[in-house]
Amino acid sequence: MIPFWPPEVTSAANSPKIVLGFESSCDETGVALxxxxxxxxxxxxxxxxxxxxxxGGVVPELASRxxxxxxxxxxxxxxxxxxIALQDVDAIAVTTGPGLPGALMAGCAFAYSLAMGLNLPVIPVHHLEGHLLSPLLSSNPPAFPFTALLVSGGHTQLMGVEGLGRYALLGETLDDAAGEAFDKxxxxxxxxxxxxxxxxxxxxxxNAERFKLPRPMLHSGDFMFSFSGLKTAVLTTAMKLAGVSQPSETMVISDTNKTDLAASxxxxxxxxxxxxxxxxxxxxDHKRLVVAGGVGANQLLREQLVKAARKRGVxxxxxxxxxxxxxxxxxxxxGAMQLAMNPALLDARDYGMRTRPRCELATPMEI
Known part of the structure; x- marks a missing residue:
C-alpha cells in the first residue's frame, strides 16, 4: 500500500485494479503487472x-524488430x-513517447491491439513520467511535493513535482544529456x-583531480545544463595525451591517462x-529530491548528492x-497511479493509437 495516496484511493472499499504495462521506447523491452x-x-x-x-550504438530498425x-x-x-491470467487484467498501460519512433510503434501496436481484443482501456504513459515515479516503488518512497532530477540516456531535466501529473520544467540540457555525454x-x-x-x-x-575540465553553466544562475563543451574538452585532452592533431578512433592513450581522464x-x-x-x-523550497533514470545508478552521483543534500536539510x-x-x-x-486517481479511465475505449517520439513531460498524454 502506498502511504501517501489519498484515503479514498487506498481504502478497502476500492478493490485494487490490475494494470499490464509495456515499455519499448529504445533498446529495452519491458513488461510488468x-x-x-x-x-x-x-x-x-x-x-x-x-x-x-x-x-557501437542503438540501431533503431534492429531495436524495433x-x-x-x-x-x-x-x-x-x-x-x-x-x-494470474490475462483475463484478470483491468487496463493496459504503454509508453507512447518520447523515444525511437519505430520502437514506440512496436510496443504501442501490440498494446493497443491486445487492449482492443480484450475490450480493455489503454492508458498512455510518458516515458519520463515512468522514471520520475519509479522511486515511489522503493521501500522508502518520497511524498509529494519534491524536485526531480531526471537523468536518463537522452534526457537531463530538473522538474518541480507537486503531485501526479503536476509537473513544471525548471531546466534541461541545451545539447547532450548527461547519459549521452558519458556514452560519447x-x-x-x-x-x-x-x-x-x-x-x-x-x-x-x-585521479579525478588530475585534469582540470570545465563545469559548463555551473554558475549560469538558472537550471539549464550543457555537456557538449565538456565532451569537447575531453577530446582535446585525449588528443594531447595521444600526441595527435586530429581526432581518430585509433588514438592510443595509456591506461593510467585513460583512467584519470574518465575520473576527471x-x-x-x-x-x-x-x-x-x-x-x-x-x-x-522542497525538502525532498528524487533522482531517476539510468545515470541515477552512478555510485559517485549517489554519494555526492546524499552528502551535499544532508548539509542543506534535503x-x-x-x-x-x-x-x-x-x-x-x-x-x-x-498507469496504475493514473487509474487510481481517475477511476473513470476504466471506461475509456479509444484505440486510435498515437505515438509521440518527441514530447515534453509537462504535456499531458492523450487518452
Missing part, C-alpha cells in the same frame, strides 16, 4: 545491448510470475559499448548535477538499481 495499490505482481525485461554492441520478437515471451513470463566520451577514449557504465567503472580507480570527466558531470539539483530544491530518494534503466514496472506503475 502492477495493482492500483502499488504492488508489482510480476515483471520481465530484455536488454538489446548484446545485439547493438557490434554497431527485436521488440516485436520479445513482447509475447516477456508477457508470458510476467503472468507466470504473477500467477567513453567511445572517444576507446571504451566498449555501452560506454557509460564502462566509464563509471574505470573512473573508480582514477565523471567528477565534472557529477559536480554540475549535484549543485544544480540542490539549487533547484532550495529555489522550490533528503534524496533513488529508485532501486533494477529500476534505473528502462523497464516495464515503472510504466505499469505510472
Amino acid at each position: 502492477c495493482t492500483t495499490d502499488g504492488r508489482i505482481l510480476g515483471q520481465a525485461l530484455y536488454s538489446q545491448i548484446a545485439m547493438h554492441k557490434d554497431y 527485436d521488440h516485436i520478437r520479445r513482447l509475447i515471451p516477456l508477457m508470458d513470463e510476467t503472468f507466470e510470475q504473477a500467477g 566520451t567513453a567511445k572517444m577514449i576507446g571504451l566498449p559499448y555501452p560506454g557509460g557504465p564502462a566509464l563509471s567503472r574505470l573512473a573508480e580507480s582514477g 570527466f565523471q567528477a565534472a558531470i557529477v559536480e554540475t548535477l549535484v549543485k544544480k539539483a540542490l539549487a533547484a530544491c532550495l529555489q522550490q 533528503e534524496v530518494y533513488f529508485p532501486e538499481l533494477s529500476l534505473c534503466t528502462d523497464n516495464g514496472a515503472m510504466i505499469a506503475f505510472a
Whole structure:
C-alpha cells in the first residue's frame, strides 16, 4: 500500500485494479503487472545491448524488430510470475513517447491491439513520467511535493513535482544529456559499448583531480545544463595525451591517462548535477529530491548528492538499481497511479493509437 495516496484511493472499499504495462521506447523491452495499490505482481525485461554492441550504438530498425520478437515471451513470463491470467487484467498501460519512433510503434501496436481484443482501456504513459515515479516503488518512497532530477540516456531535466501529473520544467540540457555525454566520451577514449557504465567503472580507480575540465553553466544562475563543451574538452585532452592533431578512433592513450581522464570527466558531470539539483530544491523550497533514470545508478552521483543534500536539510530518494534503466514496472506503475486517481479511465475505449517520439513531460498524454 502506498502511504501517501489519498484515503479514498487506498481504502478497502476500492478493490485494487490490475494494470499490464509495456515499455519499448529504445533498446529495452519491458513488461510488468502492477495493482492500483502499488504492488508489482510480476515483471520481465530484455536488454538489446548484446545485439547493438557490434554497431557501437542503438540501431533503431534492429531495436524495433527485436521488440516485436520479445513482447509475447516477456508477457508470458510476467503472468507466470504473477500467477494470474490475462483475463484478470483491468487496463493496459504503454509508453507512447518520447523515444525511437519505430520502437514506440512496436510496443504501442501490440498494446493497443491486445487492449482492443480484450475490450480493455489503454492508458498512455510518458516515458519520463515512468522514471520520475519509479522511486515511489522503493521501500522508502518520497511524498509529494519534491524536485526531480531526471537523468536518463537522452534526457537531463530538473522538474518541480507537486503531485501526479503536476509537473513544471525548471531546466534541461541545451545539447547532450548527461547519459549521452558519458556514452560519447567513453567511445572517444576507446571504451566498449555501452560506454557509460564502462566509464563509471574505470573512473573508480582514477585521479579525478588530475585534469582540470570545465563545469559548463555551473554558475549560469538558472537550471539549464550543457555537456557538449565538456565532451569537447575531453577530446582535446585525449588528443594531447595521444600526441595527435586530429581526432581518430585509433588514438592510443595509456591506461593510467585513460583512467584519470574518465575520473576527471565523471567528477565534472557529477559536480554540475549535484549543485544544480540542490539549487533547484532550495529555489522550490522542497525538502525532498528524487533522482531517476539510468545515470541515477552512478555510485559517485549517489554519494555526492546524499552528502551535499544532508548539509542543506534535503533528503534524496533513488529508485532501486533494477529500476534505473528502462523497464516495464515503472510504466505499469505510472498507469496504475493514473487509474487510481481517475477511476473513470476504466471506461475509456479509444484505440486510435498515437505515438509521440518527441514530447515534453509537462504535456499531458492523450487518452
